[in-house]
Structure formats: C-alpha cells, structure tokens
Amino acid sequence: MSPPLFLLTAHAARRRRxxxxxxxxxPQVPMSSTxxxxxxxxLSAAQSTPHPRRNRDQRIAILVVLPSIIATxxxxxxxxxxxxRVSLSNWTGLMPDYSFAGLRQYIELARxxxxxxDIRNTAIFTVLFLVSCLAIGLxxxxxxxxxxxGENVFRSIFxxxxxxxxxxxxxxxxxxxxxxxxxxxxxxxxLFHQLGLDPLINxxxxxxxxxxxxxxxxxxxxxxxxFTMALYLGGLRAISDDLREAARVDGASEFQTYRxxxxxxxxxxxxxxxxxxxxxxxxxxxxxVAISQNNIALDVPAVYMWRTTFDGxxxxxxxxxGILMLLTVALLIVPYLFYSMRSQEEM
Amino acid sequence: MVRKVFLAVAILSGALLLGACAGAQPxxxxxxxxxxxxxxxxxxxxxxxxxxxxxxxxxxxFINSAVAGGAGTNARAVLASRLQAGDPPDSWQAHxxxxxxxxxxxxxxxxxxxxxxxxxxxIDVMPETLIPLISKDGNIYSVPxxxxxxxxxxxxxxxxxxxxxxxxxxxxxxxAACETIExxxxxxxxxxxxxxxxxxxxxxxxxQLGPDGYSxxxxxxxxxxxxxxxxxxxxxxxxLQHVNSDxxxxxWQDASQLVANGDAAFNIMGxxxxxxxxxxxxxGNLGLVPGEGYxxxxxxxxxxxxxxxxxxxxxxxxxxxxxxxLDWLKxxxxxxxxxxxxxxxxxxxxxTDCDKSLFNAYLQTAMADWSTDTVVGSLTHGVTANDTWKNxxxxxxxxxxxxxxxxAFQAALVSxxxxxxx
Numbered sequence: 001m002s003p004p005l006f007l008l009t010a011h012a013a014r015r016r017r018x019x020x021x022x023x024x025x026x027p028q029v030p031m032s033s034t035x036x037x038x039x040x041x042x043l044s045a046a047q048s049t050p051h052p053r054r055n056r057d058q059r060i061a062i063l064v065v066l067p068s069i070i071a072t073x074x075x076x077x078x079x080x081x082x083x084x085r086v087s088l089s090n091w092t093g094l095m096p097d098y099s100f101a102g103l104r105q106y107i108e109l110a111r112x113x114x115x116x117x118d119i120r121n122t123a124i125f126t127v128l129f130l131v132s133c134l135a136i137g138l139x140x141x142x143x144x145x146x147x148x149x150g151e152n153v154f155r156s157i158f159x160x161x162x163x164x165x166x167x168x169x170x171x172x173x174x175x176x177x178x179x180x181x182x183x184x185x186x187x188x189x190x191l192f193h194q195l196g197l198d199p200l201i202n203x204x205x206x207x208x209x210x211x212x213x214x215x216x217x218x219x220x221x222x223x224x225x226x227f228t229m230a231l232y233l234g235g236l237r238a239i240s241d242d243l244r245e246a247a248r249v250d251g252a253s254e255f256q257t258y259r260x261x262x263x264x265x266x267x268x269x270x271x272x273x274x275x276x277x278x279x280x281x282x283x284x285x286x287x288x289v290a291i292s293q294n295n296i297a298l299d300v301p302a303v304y305m306w307r308t309t310f311d312g313x314x315x316x317x318x319x320x321x322g323i324l325m326l327l328t329v330a331l332l333i334v335p336y337l338f339y340s341m342r343s344q345e346e347m
Numbered sequence: 348m349v350r351k352v353f354l355a356v357a358i359l360s361g362a363l364l365l366g367a368c369a370g371a372q373p374x375x376x377x378x379x380x381x382x383x384x385x386x387x388x389x390x391x392x393x394x395x396x397x398x399x400x401x402x403x404x405x406x407x408x409f410i411n412s413a414v415a416g417g418a419g420t421n422a423r424a425v426l427a428s429r430l431q432a433g434d435p436p437d438s439w440q441a442h443x444x445x446x447x448x449x450x451x452x453x454x455x456x457x458x459x460x461x462x463x464x465x466x467x468x469x470i471d472v473m474p475e476t477l478i479p480l481i482s483k484d485g486n487i488y489s490v491p492x493x494x495x496x497x498x499x500x501x502x503x504x505x506x507x508x509x510x511x512x513x514x515x516x517x518x519x520x521x522x523a524a525c526e527t528i529e530x531x532x533x534x535x536x537x538x539x540x541x542x543x544x545x546x547x548x549x550x551x552x553x554x555q556l557g558p559d560g561y562s563x564x565x566x567x568x569x570x571x572x573x574x575x576x577x578x579x580x581x582x583x584x585x586x587l588q589h590v591n592s593d594x595x596x597x598x599w600q601d602a603s604q605l606v607a608n609g610d611a612a613f614n615i616m617g618x619x620x621x622x623x624x625x626x627x628x629x630x631g632n633l634g635l636v637p638g639e640g641y642x643x644x645x646x647x648x649x650x651x652x653x654x655x656x657x658x659x660x661x662x663x664x665x666x667x668x669x670x671x672x673l674d675w676l677k678x679x680x681x682x683x684x685x686x687x688x689x690x691x692x693x694x695x696x697x698x699t700d701c702d703k704s705l706f707n708a709y710l711q712t713a714m715a716d717w718s719t720d721t722v723v724g725s726l727t728h729g730v731t732a733n734d735t736w737k738n739x740x741x742x743x744x745x746x747x748x749x750x751x752x753x754x755a756f757q758a759a760l761v762s763x764x765x766x767x768x769x
Contacts, residue, residue, distance in 0.1 A: 095431065113746055
C-alpha cells in the first residue's frame with residue numbers, strides 16, 4: 001500500500017523543470033538524491049572513460065537487476081498467465097481441471113446478480129473514498145501549510161491512522177458503527193444519544209442497499225486522508241516562495257493565491273493521489289471482511305473471488321473475477337504509466 | 348579484516364543450511380493428523396482423545412498439524428493446497444457428508460472405510476439413518492467422532508412464563524406467539540450474521556417439508572421448484588420479519604445471548620449453543636443452569652427429527668503412514684475415544700452406546716433423541732450439499748435477504764441444484 005516512489009520523484013522533478021522555465025533559468029540537474037541524479041552522474045563519468053569500462057558497468061548493472069526481472073517474470077506475469085488459463089477453464093473442484101471452457105465464466109459473471117452488486121458497491125465506495133480523501137487531505141495540507149506551531153506534531157498525528165492495518169481499522173470501526181438501538185445501543189449511536197444528537201442515530205453499514213457501503217468508506221477515509229495530506233503538503237512545500245511573494249506583491253489575497261496559483265500547480269499531485277487511492281479502493285478486501293463478514297449487500301469483487309474460490313472450490317469463476325479486477329486496475333494505471341514515462345523522456 | 352568477517356559469515360550460513368537439510372528424517376511409526384481444533388473445547392477434546400490414543404498405541408508418534416482461524420476456512424485452504432501438491436496428511440478432520448464426498452471423494456483423495464467399520468462393529472452402534480448420509484455408492488468415507496444437532500430452539504423459560512406463551516409446535520403457532528411477544532416489546536426470534544440465516548432456513552424447510560421431503564431435495568428426487576418449497580420459503584419470509592433488525596451485525600453468540608438476557612424469546616441455533624449457555628464464565632460463556640437460565644425444544648415441525656452435523660476423520664489415499672492413520676481412526680470411532688472427546692467438546696457420541704452419566708442435562712436429552720429420531724443432514728454444516736452447491740445457495744440467500752423476492756430466490760435454488768447438485 002505504500003506509494004510507488006517513482007511517482008513522488010517524477011513529480012518533484014517535473015515541477016522543478018516547470019519552475020526553472022518560469023524563472024528563466026535553464027533546467028539543472030537537481031542536487032537532491034533522485035534516481036535521475038545518480039544515473040546522470042555515473043553516465044557522465046562513464047562517457048569520459050574508454051569503452052571497456054562502460055560495457056563492464058552495463059553488464060554488472062544488468063546482472064544485478066536480472067534476479068528481480070526473473071522473479072517478476074515468473075511470479076507476477078507467469079501467474080497472471082496461469083490465472084488467465086484457469087479463468088478460461090472448467091475447474092470447479094479440488095483438483096485442477098484445465099479443460100477449455102471459452103468465455104463461459106465471464107459470460108456467467110456478466111449475468112450474475114451478485115457481481116452486479118459488487119460493481120455497484122465498488123463504484124459507490126471508490127467515488128466517495130476518492131472525493132473525501134482528496135478534499136480532506138487538501139484541506140488539512142492547506143491548514144498545515146500556514147506554518148503553524150507544532151506543525152510536526154500535527155503532521156504525525158494525521159499520518160498515524162495510516163500505520164494501522166485495514167483489519168484493525170475495520171474491527172474498531174465495526175464496534176463504533178454498531179447499529180443496535182434501544183437498550184443495546186452502543187458505539188457512535190450511543191455517543192450521539194448522550195450528546196442529544198438523536199437524529200444522527202442510524203443503521204450505519206446495515207442501511208438498506210445500496211447505501212450501506214457508503215458507510216464503509218468512512219474508516220477508509222479516516223485511514224488514508226493523512227496520506228493524501230502528506231502528498232499535498234509535499235506538493236505545496238515544493239512550490240517556490242518566489243511565486244507566493246510575486247502574488248502578494250501583485251495584491252492577491254490568500255484565497256486568490258490558493259485558488260488561481262497554488263491549487264492548479266497541485267494537479268499532478270491530485271493525479272498521483274487518484275491513481276494510488278483508486279487502485280486501493282478497486283482491490284479493497286480486508287476492510288470489507290473485517291466489517292461485514294459475509295454480508296452480500298456489502299460484497300466487493302475481491303471478497304466474492306475469495307469466497308467462491310476457497311469456500312466454493314469454484315476456481316474457474318474466482319480466476320475470472322481476478323482477471324476482471326486486474327483489467328480494471330490496469331485501465332487506471334497503464335495510461336498513467338505512459339503519461340509519466342513520456343514526461344520523463346522530455347527531460 | 349573485512350574478508351575474514353565475510354568468510355566467517357559464509358561458513359556459518361553454509362553450516363546452517365546443511366543443518367536444515369539434515370533434519371527431515373521420516374520416522375517409522377508416526378501419524379500426522381490435520382484439523383482446525385486449536386482452541387476452546389475442541390482443542391481440549393482433541394487432547395483428551397490423544398490421551399486415549401497414546402494409551403492404546405504408545406509406539407506411534409502423533410503429529411498435530413492443526414491450523415487455526417476462520418472456523419476451518421484457513422485449514423481447508425491449507426489442506427487443498429497440500430492435496431494439490433501431492434503431500435496429504437495421513438488423516439484430516441472434515442464435516443461428514445457431502446463436504447467430504449463432494450470435495451475429497453470427487454477428487455479421489457480418500458479411501459473407503461467399509462472394512463474398518465465391519466471389523467470394529469460400528470455399523471451396529473451408529474444409527475442406521477446416519478450411514479447412508481456419510482456414504483456414496485455403498486462406500487463409507489469417514490469416521491464420525493461427534494454429533495451436533497442443528498435443529499434446536501433455545502428459549503428463555505422465565506420470559507415465556509411471564510408472557511404466558513407456550514412453546515410453539517408448528518410455524519403458525521410460532522407466528523402467533525410472535526405477536527404476543529412483540530406486543531410486550533421483546534424480540535421474537537434472535538438471529539445473527541448470514542450463516543445463521545441459512546441455518547434458520549434449513550430448519551424452516553425441515554419443519555415445513557418433513558424429513559422425507561427435506562432429504563429428497565438433496566438426493567435428487569425432490570423438486571426445488573415445487574409448490575411445497577414455495578410455501579416453505581414464504582413461511583421463511585414471514586419468520587424473518589420477526590427477527591431482530593441488527594441481525595447481520597451479530598455473531599451467533601450475540602444472538603443467543605439475547606435470549607439469555609431476556610431480550611428475545613427464541614433463538615434457533617445448533618447445540619454448540621449449549622456450551623455457550625452453560626459453560627463457565629471464566630471461559631467467556633454465560634454460566635447458566637440448563638432448564639432454568641435457558642431452555643430448549645425442537646423447532647416447530649421438527650419434533651422426532653434429528654438434523655445432524657458431525658466432525659469426522661478420513662483416511663487419505665497414499666497416506667504416508669497408513670497404519671498409523673488406521674490406528675487413529677480406530678480410536679476416533681471407539682467408545683473410549685468418543686467418551687473422552689465429546690463431554691469436553693459439548694457434543695454427543697456418534698455411537699449410541701456411550702455412557703450417559705458423563706454428559707450434562709441437555710446432552711443427555713440429545714443422546715436419547717439420537718438413538719430414536721430420524722436422522723437428516725444439515726445444509727449449513729456440510730452434510731447435505733457439496734461446497735460449490737452450498738456456496739451458490741449462500742449467494743442466492745444473501746440476495747434474497749436484501750430484496751425478499753421469493754420467486755427469484757426459488758429460481759436461483761432450482762438453478763443451483765441442477766448445475767451443482769450432488
């Protein structure tokens with residue numbers, strides 16, 4: 001779940017380029033230790049020495065990376081290929097059965113009411129989760145950007161929820177979101193009752209479908225807003241003070257500075273955050289299991305895949321769900337990878 | 348200096364590797380038993396049975412490969428991967444019935460045990476309606492160790508006396524009783540998360556269709572689309588309207604506790620609830636006195652029928668230590684073994700000749716019923732339907748709980764039976 005490092009460094013590098021151009025200074029290789037910096041240093045060293053040295057360096061570099069490449073080839077792409085094969089098979093028992101079934105599993109999933117619920121739940125959860133995390137993260141980052149006293153303390157506190165696993169969050173929030181009323185009232189409902197806020201008492205995630213899943217977005221937002229805040233804060237800090245000075249000299253208010261200058265510059269950060277949070281929410285599993293166990297109204301594709309494969313021994317259907325999840329996440333990430341690779345080439 | 352450190356580290360790791368390789372020596376007399384009995388009464392019962400095994404077969408080393416967690420889900424996943432890798436344990440625990448037959452027999456992973464049953468005389472001491480439910484084509488595939496009853500209705504005698512409600516004997520009486528109970532502000536029937544809804548459904552089906560109609564649904568002779576089943580499902584819909592509204596957030600213990608507290612009048616749950624009601628409070632149970640703090644009765648329409656589930660042990664095909672496994676199975680099916688295991692676990696023997704005085708008040712009534720009642724299998728606990736079929740029924744039930752559409756539910760049940768039926 002930790003953000004891919006390349007996203008953060010690629011954006012920092014891109015921003016430096018843009019601001020260098022704004023200031024009219026030719027783009028420089030940054031002094032901080034990014035991947036590009038160390039690469040360019042060794043390349044320039046290699047270019048000034050004769051060929052044998054460069055070939056040997058390249059060969060050593062390839063050898064060092066080779067084990068990872070082989071491992072990824074087998075354990076990631078090899079297994080994806082095997083899952084694809086299982087998803088096109090009839091395997092519905094304990095022992096493997098690779099007899100070819102064509103697209104039968106996928107067609108049945110398309111007609112499956114439970115899978116329709118999964119898609120609906122994922123859509124609702126993803127939208128609520130993304131919008132809330134981005135809004136709350138941005139809001140907290142702007143607050144912390146005001147150079148308050150004890151900023152480090154606040155930053156740490158907001159980041160603490162991310163250190164907890166989704167299972168722990170799920171269990172704790174299940175107690176908080178207990179929907180019992182009357183004599184057995186507890187959790188947040190009890191708090192609302194004691195504060196005199198009775199209209200707020202509700203069934204939480206046991207609300208009639210389709211909105212039960214919206215309440216499960218609550219612990220997810222609680223957990224990941226701090227991370228979004230950290231992304232935005234880093235982005236805000238990377239914006240040069242010269243820009244804010246210039247804006248202040250031109251007579252812009254704080255609000256106008258944020259609205260017209262700073263927030264547009266944060267668009268790349270928003271894009272990274274959407275990608276990272278989006279792929280978490282498309283694959284969400286442990287939070288759902290911790291809160292709802294086997295409640296079909298709160299089902300998501302990952303839980304359906306687990307149940308149908310390990311409880312129902314229906315490996316073909318489970319593999320088909322897995323491939324569909326892979327395609328959905330790929331739809332999100334692959335265009336972004338092309339975009340960031342192209343922008344790195346522009347350097 | 349640095350080179351010397353590297354050399355030392357290299358030699359040390361080499362030595363450790365060699366040491367690890369040398370460890371795997373197969374012992375001659377061993378048996379590896381795989382289960383999910385890692386806590387509570389189950390682990391204690393296993394220990395007690397191990398005591399009997401150590402007594403009878405002192406030369407055979409017992410390897411306990413229990414896997415914790417998930418009420419068996421983790422253990423079954425581990426077992427599946429071991430079987431697929433061709434590394435079976437000698438014997439493993441599974442729920443007797445289609446969970447074994449539909450999964451492991453279909454995959455050709457276990458041996459029939461007819462000769463063992465004949466040698467030990469178990470056919471004579473186990474109920475005759477039990478044997479067909481754990482066999483396929485005349486071959487018996489597991490040794491049942493314990494028996495739990497699924498069709499039990501737990502009551503709060505004090506609450507029923509106070510409200511003047513008699514224990515209902517059919518579902519119409521039950522629905523009428525609910526009116527009285529709910530008028531007094533209490534919950535009529537307490538229920539928990541989805542599997543307890545499936546548990547309730549199978550009891551309602553049994554009550555409405557009778558043992559023959561119910562069994563016919565599972566052996567292929569009955570019709571899931573018939574009018575009888577429609578009527579039963581409609582009764583189920585009506586019963587669900589009298590269930591506590593926060594059911595899907597409760598565990599089965601929470602639901603049973605509602606009855607113990609007097610917040611609910613009835614709870615339909617298997618007889619492991621007896622262990623929860625009467626067990627010691629130190630162990631997280633309620634410490635109630637059977638008959639006073641809680642009562643029990645057959646659920647409406649099911650008097651005279653024993654809807655059972657059973658933990659049982661199998662014999663793996665190509666078991667590495669087949670003789671050890673057979674020794675273990677002999678203990679599992681013996682009077683001494685079952686008398687050691689069951690009182691501790693809170694279940695009754697599969698044999699009908701166990702000593703009644705070892706068991707508590709509820710279990711003694713269960714033992715009496717086991718010898719005389721008609722035995723049918725439980726759906727929720729793996730007797731009547733194989734895993735894939737049960738999973739499909741579970742999905743259909745989950746959808747039904749969200750939309751209460753009987754027609755769609757019945758159609759889904761028909762389709763599940765025809766696609767995945769035994």
